[in-house]
Amino acid sequence: MTSVDAPYFEITPNYDLLIRMTDVDYNEQNPSFIFPADQYADLSGDSGDMESRLRDPEPLALTEPLVLSGFLDALPSFDYLPVQFTLPVMSRRMLDVLNSVSPITAQALPVRILDNADPDVLFNERTFADDARTVGHRYNDDYVMLRLVQRFDMTEMTPATRTNADPDTPALPAIFRQRGTAGIFVTATARAALMAAGMKGCDFEVPPPFRASSAP
Numbered sequence: 001m002t003s004v005d006a007p008y009f010e011i012t013p014n015y016d017l018l019i020r021m022t023d024v025d026y027n028e029q030n031p032s033f034i035f036p037a038d039q040y041a042d043l044s045g046d047s048g049d050m051e052s053r054l055r056d057p058e059p060l061a062l063t064e065p066l067v068l069s070g071f072l073d074a075l076p077s078f079d080y081l082p083v084q085f086t087l088p089v090m091s092r093r094m095l096d097v098l099n100s101v102s103p104i105t106a107q108a109l110p111v112r113i114l115d116n117a118d119p120d121v122l123f124n125e126r127t128f129a130d131d132a133r134t135v136g137h138r139y140n141d142d143y144v145m146l147r148l149v150q151r152f153d154m155t156e157m158t159p160a161t162r163t164n165a166d167p168d169t170p171a172l173p174a175i176f177r178q179r180g181t182a183g184i185f186v187t188a189t190a191r192a193a194l195m196a197a198g199m200k201g202c203d204f205e206v207p208p209p210f211r212a213s214s215a216p
Contacts, residue, residue, distance in 0.1 A: 009191050009204040010183045013082035021074050065112035072115035078201030086182040089145045097197045101174040101190045108144040151179045
């Protein structure tokens with residue numbers, strides 16, 4: 001079985017590309033696109049944990065976009081962004097492709113990305129969520145965050161149990177989380193659609209259960 005025969009893949013940002021573009025050692029602990037501290041406080045609530053709040057199954061009503069700051073010039077090369085939480089931030093174009101594979105039921109929150117090269121942004125990040133205050137400053141509104149809440153149990157999905165006639169599990173959405181890992185995954189069908197559409201700045205890793213049997 002070749003690597004493309006795996007029924008699902010972990011999708012990750014292409015950190016090597018980002019490092020080449022910025023000459024900064026970005027990685028999972030230093031993800032480049034981050035939430036301003038004051039917005040983190042706004043959304044943390046009583047738990048003090050913004051990521052838990054974003055993963056809560058209840059819909060989150062926002063009056064303004066989520067704000068990220070980062071290397072704005074990298075965006076044309078990235079449809080899938082490296083952010084500080086394990087929740088996917090992707091271009092609206094990528095979301096459209098995933099929706100064409102299977103309808104996405106997870107809430108998609110609008111994201112505004114500010115240029116961290118702008119000195120005003122560095123000191124006043126949160127204020128630039130408002131359209132009226134972005135005049136004269138660079139930003140991008142072409143991305144969304146998916147609140148993937150449901151986790152799927154993949155323990156029974158192994159090379160020995162999957163059927164060759166149906167490489168995707170019918171119950172799986174195009175993009176999903178699984179129990180026991182922080183990763184984000186896409187089905188083989190979704191991966192093929194994303195690659196065919198020319199999505200940029202993302203890699204697809206073969207999950208551990210399928211690596212031993214994925215030799216070329």
